[in-house]
Amino acid sequence: MGEAAVRAGCRYYFGYPITPQNEVPEYMSSRLLQVGGTFVQAESELASINMVIGAAMAGARVMTSSSSPGVSLMQEGISYLAGLELPAVIANVVRGGPGLGNIAPAQSDYFQATRGGGHGDYRTIVLAPDSCQELCDLTVKAFDLADKYRNPVMIMGDGMMGQMMEPVEFPEAIDLAELPAKDWTLTGAKDRPSRVILSLLLNPKVLEDHNFKLVRKYDAVTREETDWEEYMLEDARQVVVAYGTAARIAKGAIKRVREMGLKVGLLRPKTLWPFPDKPLKDLTRVVRQLLVFEMSAGQMVEDVRLAVEGQAQVHLYGRPGGVIPTPDEVAHQISHYYYQAGLMDKDQQSGRQGGAA
Amino acid sequence: MTNKMIFAGFGGQGVLLMGFLTALTAMRQGKNVTYLPAYGAEVRGGTANCTVVISDEEIASPVASNPDFVIVMNNPSLVRFANMIAPGGTLLINSSLVHGEIKRDDVTVVPVPLNELAHELGENRSANVIMVGALAQATGVLTIEALKEALAETGLGKKPKVLELNRRALEVGAESARQALAKEKSA
Numbered sequence: 001m002g003e004a005a006v007r008a009g010c011r012y013y014f015g016y017p018i019t020p021q022n023e024v025p026e027y028m029s030s031r032l033l034q035v036g037g038t039f040v041q042a043e044s045e046l047a048s049i050n051m052v053i054g055a056a057m058a059g060a061r062v063m064t065s066s067s068s069p070g071v072s073l074m075q076e077g078i079s080y081l082a083g084l085e086l087p088a089v090i091a092n093v094v095r096g097g098p099g100l101g102n103i104a105p106a107q108s109d110y111f112q113a114t115r116g117g118g119h120g121d122y123r124t125i126v127l128a129p130d131s132c133q134e135l136c137d138l139t140v141k142a143f144d145l146a147d148k149y150r151n152p153v154m155i156m157g158d159g160m161m162g163q164m165m166e167p168v169e170f171p172e173a174i175d176l177a178e179l180p181a182k183d184w185t186l187t188g189a190k191d192r193p194s195r196v197i198l199s200l201l202l203n204p205k206v207l208e209d210h211n212f213k214l215v216r217k218y219d220a221v222t223r224e225e226t227d228w229e230e231y232m233l234e235d236a237r238q239v240v241v242a243y244g245t246a247a248r249i250a251k252g253a254i255k256r257v258r259e260m261g262l263k264v265g266l267l268r269p270k271t272l273w274p275f276p277d278k279p280l281k282d283l284t285r286v287v288r289q290l291l292v293f294e295m296s297a298g299q300m301v302e303d304v305r306l307a308v309e310g311q312a313q314v315h316l317y318g319r320p321g322g323v324i325p326t327p328d329e330v331a332h333q334i335s336h337y338y339y340q341a342g343l344m345d346k347d348q349q350s351g352r353q354g355g356a357a
Numbered sequence: 358m359t360n361k362m363i364f365a366g367f368g369g370q371g372v373l374l375m376g377f378l379t380a381l382t383a384m385r386q387g388k389n390v391t392y393l394p395a396y397g398a399e400v401r402g403g404t405a406n407c408t409v410v411i412s413d414e415e416i417a418s419p420v421a422s423n424p425d426f427v428i429v430m431n432n433p434s435l436v437r438f439a440n441m442i443a444p445g446g447t448l449l450i451n452s453s454l455v456h457g458e459i460k461r462d463d464v465t466v467v468p469v470p471l472n473e474l475a476h477e478l479g480e481n482r483s484a485n486v487i488m489v490g491a492l493a494q495a496t497g498v499l500t501i502e503a504l505k506e507a508l509a510e511t512g513l514g515k516k517p518k519v520l521e522l523n524r525r526a527l528e529v530g531a532e533s534a535r536q537a538l539a540k541e542k543s544a
Contacts, residue, residue, distance in 0.1 A: 164419060165377070165392040167384050252418025326422035 001091060001155070002027035004139035005063055007173040010089070011037035012062040014051035016044055016070060019103045020159040021093035024065045045070045049077030049090075056086035057197060059185030061143050061176075065091035067159075068109050069100055071117075078152055079118030082214070083199045087146035089139070090124075091155040093162040096322030104322025105159030105245060110299035113156050114273040121211050123218045125153040125225065126272040128243040132166035138270070140171055147179070149221055156272060158295065160245045160324065222274040229268040230279070232258065236265030237343045238289040240334065241280070241304050243269045245324070246293050252327030257334050263347065264334055272300070277307040284311035289341045293317045293330055313341070358413050360498055361421035365406035365438050366430025366451070371485030374511065375428065376407035378489055382499050382507040383411040391419035404433060411498055426496060428488060430471075432457050447495050449488065449534070467495055467537045474529050483526040486513065490530025495538065501527050 002024050005013075013028040025041065032039045042048040048064045055062040066074065071092045081088050094109045096102040113126045125145055129135040135157060142153040186195060201207040229247075232254060233239065242250040247268040254264050267283065269276050280290075290312050292301040298318040305314050317333040319325050338344065362379070366372040373394050380392035394407040408424070410416050423443040429435045429450045435457045442448055444463045453472035469491045471484040478487070486508075493499040505524045514520030 160393065160419075163394050165380065166419075167390060249418045249420055252420070255417055324420055326420055327418045328422035 001065070001135055001139050001157075002031060003170060004136040005089070005143070006031055006035055006037070007171060008140040008143040009061040009174050009176045009179065010063050010143060011035065011176075012052075012055040012060050013037070013064065014040045014042050014048040014055075014062070015064045015066060016042050016048050018067045018070045020095060020105075020162040021065050021067050021091070021157075023162065024091065024093075045073035046077065049074040049081075052088045052090075053077055053080060053084070053086060056081065056088045057084070057186050059182045059187060061087075061089075061147070063089040063091065063143075065093065067093045067095045067103075067162075068097050068106075071109065071112070075112075075118035077118075078124060078154075079116070079120050079122060080199055081152040082116070082118075082122035082124065083120060083210075084197050085150040085214075086152070086197075087143075087150050088152050089142045089146055089155065090152060091139075091157065094156060094158045096320070102322045103159060105161070105324055106296060106320065106322050107156075107158055107244060107246060107294050108296040108299065108320055109156065110272065110294070110296060113154050114275070114303070122214060123151075123221070123273055125149070125151060125221060125274075126156055127153065128156050128270060128272050129161065130244050130247045130268065130270075132161070132164060132168050134270075135161060136168050136170060145221075145225065147182070149217055150184075151217065151221070156244065158245050159322070218274075225271060226274045226276050226278070227270040228276040228279055229266075229270060231266040231268065233265035233267065233283070235263050236287060237263045237346065238265075238291065238334065238338050238341070239283060239287050240264065240266045240291045240293055240330075241269070241300070242266065242293040243272060243300065246295050249325060249327055249330055250293050253330035253334055256327060256331040257338070260335070261347070262335060262338050263343070264338065269300075275303045275307065277303075280304060280307040281309065281311070284308050288312045289315075289337060289343065291315045291317060291334060291337055293333070294319075295322075295324070296320050358498075359416070360411045360426065360496060361424040362409050362411075362426035362428065362492070362496075363406060363421060363424045363438055363441070364409070364428045364430075365404070365434035366428075367401075368403040368405040369401035370405070370430045371482070372405040372430060373407050374513070375485045375489050375492075376409045378486075378504070378507060378511050378513065379492065379499065380409045380411070381510060382503050383409075385507055386499070386503050388412060388498075389414065389416050391416050393419045406434065406438075426492065428492060429455055430485075430488070431455060435459070449491055449495060451484070451488065465495075465538070465541060467491060467534050467541070469530065469533050469537065474533060475526070478522070478526055478529060480522055480526075483523060486523045486526040487530035487533070490527035491534035491537075492530075493527070494531040494534035501531055 297320040452468035475484040508514040
């Protein structure tokens, strides 16, 4: 993540240590110096995020990273970033919660990430990688999206992704000079009219206009940037919905149940906000059984239920608290619901025609 | 072909480094790999384990429910992981330290007297590298030559003297596993 950020042009990192993501600041502390960047270990998460606001305002590519309790502390600043329309990347390597919780991998910050987390009418773009390669690719993308929409982008990983190692192919480093110029940054008004970036809009009418402007931006993000992966959906009768580490485990489980002849696929959201509503709704034309698997007590399951509008049965297999279920345990859940829905009998009656949309 | 393996032992035995060296070597041999350390408030003398998956295909889950190989460096790890091995799998144990009963007859057991072998080699700390040599012999996926190359990248071979020692440790491990496997076959 650190190297990908540097190659994406990130030159400023502000953060405060917390397990399981300390590898990021450790790496950045030496790497940024090599490219003429700035690394600050701030005195707190609040200080970190406000330093991010400052650097973003001056036009830099900037990031911070933390883990669940630390990201909670940053929410005020993230709300300000959204209100001020400033681009920044925030990585949350999620651990078990609530409270101090533990340091094991979890996905229990889904609500916080996708619902804004802080106060006010706003959205953050939330990316959910499922491998080290994708973590690298989506980190680069996060900086591009942040600049394109002038909006904070959150990368939601988990403790497993924070610690796991896999081979990664890095993209070429971008040339900062080739990025589109930003015409709104506060860089000193010598020889040009002054610019203003305000968060306090006291007149309700003015703030309403600002809110609607944000809404139009969020609509554009939803139209343009929703992203997901389809895995073995062609002939699936039951579909697992999972993201990040849970999706990796689900793939292992699906391989297993496929060996037993169960027609099961996976839909993996790569953007948690905007959420892939449409592909899920389209899916319900042929698939009536969905199983949501997440490493929380059940958060994304609500978005899945909203997306399918009652057109499919949505089951939940949620494992909170930092527990990582094995592919076997997930396979057991898959086959349980598969048989319960009588899908095995249907398989025997007919070779179903057509595939998922 | 997919091989899943779990390395387990005391913190300080070089358990994570064994997994890292294995994964790195397999990567250099052109395989897909994942390396997943179990992390926590790990301390010397506590428990440590990691999971490595090596495959010719894309790796779905980096978590292993039924590993093909389990490398056990101490007694608590035997209790915890012995039952997880897939039938027909292989259990490599540090027979200098692990004395628990192995209650399975559907797995191949490869005992390697690591502490003694390391002592003979003149460096007690090379026990983990000896075990990786034994693992390479047992799996047939890693070559000793590739392991020797990869050593230099891990910090196990920064000094020429240490590198040479660890290269010998790999061979000692492979030889030990070869003998143990031959014995198991004839038994």
